Amino acid sequence: MLKVSDLCKRFGDLSVLENFNLIVPRKGFTILIGPSGCGKSTLFDVLTGVVPREKGDIFWLEKKLQHLGKNAAYMQQKDLLLPWLNLLNNALLPATIAGKDLATAKKKAQALFRRLGLGGFENYLPAKTSGGMRQRCALVRTLMFEHELVLLDEPLSALDAITRSSLQSLLLLLQSEFNKSILMITHNIDEALLLADEVLVMSRLPMKIIEQFALRGPKPRRLSDPELIEIKEHVLGRLQEELGNEIS
Amino acid sequence: MKYPKLFPFAGALLVLASWELVCRGFAIPDFILPMPTQIIRVAILKAALLLPHAGTTALEVLLGIFISLAVAVPLSIIMFAHPSVENAIAPFLVASQAVPVFAIAPLLVVWLGYGITSKVLMAAIIIFFPITVNLLEGFKSCDHEYRILFQLMGAGFWKTMRLLFWKWALPHFFAGLKVGVSVATIGAVIGEWVGAQQGLGYLMIQANARLRVDLVFAAILWLSAMGVTMWLFVGFLEKRVITWKQWT
Numbered sequence: 260m261l262k263v264s265d266l267c268k269r270f271g272d273l274s275v276l277e278n279f280n281l282i283v284p285r286k287g288f289t290i291l292i293g294p295s296g297c298g299k300s301t302l303f304d305v306l307t308g309v310v311p312r313e314k315g316d317i318f319w320l321e322k323k324l325q326h327l328g329k330n331a332a333y334m335q336q337k338d339l340l341l342p343w344l345n346l347l348n349n350a351l352l353p354a355t356i357a358g359k360d361l362a363t364a365k366k367k368a369q370a371l372f373r374r375l376g377l378g379g380f381e382n383y384l385p386a387k388t389s390g391g392m393r394q395r396c397a398l399v400r401t402l403m404f405e406h407e408l409v410l411l412d413e414p415l416s417a418l419d420a421i422t423r424s425s426l427q428s429l430l431l432l433l434q435s436e437f438n439k440s441i442l443m444i445t446h447n448i449d450e451a452l453l454l455a456d457e458v459l460v461m462s463r464l465p466m467k468i469i470e471q472f473a474l475r476g477p478k479p480r481r482l483s484d485p486e487l488i489e490i491k492e493h494v495l496g497r498l499q500e501e502l503g504n505e506i507s
Numbered sequence: 508m509k510y511p512k513l514f515p516f517a518g519a520l521l522v523l524a525s526w527e528l529v530c531r532g533f534a535i536p537d538f539i540l541p542m543p544t545q546i547i548r549v550a551i552l553k554a555a556l557l558l559p560h561a562g563t564t565a566l567e568v569l570l571g572i573f574i575s576l577a578v579a580v581p582l583s584i585i586m587f588a589h590p591s592v593e594n595a596i597a598p599f600l601v602a603s604q605a606v607p608v609f610a611i612a613p614l615l616v617v618w619l620g621y622g623i624t625s626k627v628l629m630a631a632i633i634i635f636f637p638i639t640v641n642l643l644e645g646f647k648s649c650d651h652e653y654r655i656l657f658q659l660m661g662a663g664f665w666k667t668m669r670l671l672f673w674k675w676a677l678p679h680f681f682a683g684l685k686v687g688v689s690v691a692t693i694g695a696v697i698g699e700w701v702g703a704q705q706g707l708g709y710l711m712i713q714a715n716a717r718l719r720v721d722l723v724f725a726a727i728l729w730l731s732a733m734g735v736t737m738w739l740f741v742g743f744l745e746k747r748v749i750t751w752k753q754w755t
Contacts, residue, residue: 335656341670343751
């Protein structure tokens, strides 16, 4: 379980996180949803140690950590593939940097390529592939980190609807097949309802959890499910109350 | 426009034809302004005289390029790694470019003699600045998100330099190198004007003193050919090294 307690982060006079608390169950799929600029990405930056925090504790598997930098895989909105490396070598970057046995890592990456529908494209440069393929490759790279905890910062937001839909099912594989504990940020309520075990609705700055929904239905879910429609309307109403109409 | 690539040649041909016609029409003597056909004739017929001098100048320029690369690349990396070093050195770098090379040339000849060393150093001084500045800017232009990704993968400075910054900066490096090799001959020739026993600059001074203006122009023609050849070679290298650029 990931536990965050009393996290504080300020940028000058602007308080982004003020005694922020969060619990992400192990092997669970937790999604944070909230308006732009409410501090969700800052939370990830603080969790990964990219920016320092003023106060607060981070526990992963009951162990207190300075940050999650070495304990979590992080996937961002952009695929961040290096244009000079082919897809396979991009996916191998975590292993290359960690100085791991590349032959073993290559076998694992190739298996993941086949599993995620990228088989045969290992030697392609990113610029010669579609946005969806690049994001799948970024997903393989994320899996190559070999960390149980995965942080996903709007990983599908730059994709078209069809590609997005196919990648949503791949994200479910992270949990069901690869046994990952996932904390994801999204602006898309539908996406949250389809993927999450738990949806946390965030407030404006300083960010706090204003509503929490546990979704128990089996996955993949259907958005036409009356329970999901009811939750969606409630979440939308809650967010509009909080900040206006920035959420789709 | 059907053949846009032919325009530069057509333009050059027009200028040369006008030049030829003016010289012939006004019967301008060779020791004032020789005709282009005369210059080309001298450049070819006097190749045996010009070639050893051109070889000396080319050697000075090439050695200047290697020396400037040997200094510029490590210095750019050090300045990038330690901005305090950049802050300390930057004023001197700019000052070195604000001083005309003509002012430095006599000093270098006094200190280093009439041999090749002073000319090599002159060429190196001229090439050094564009390479250093471009490479440093190339490193700095690397996207923050990629830096974070490498940080989260646990890459130290040198691994990030090798796998990310260096490749990222390569287009900037080649842009600087192209500028450098284009102007490198200026340094070598000025050095030869001030004091030398060999080289196209030396030959130009000797020919000018004897009113052999056609030979001066022939030397200029060889210098230009040298500059263009080096520029094209760097462009060729750039295409071979930055293979991913055509796809991005």
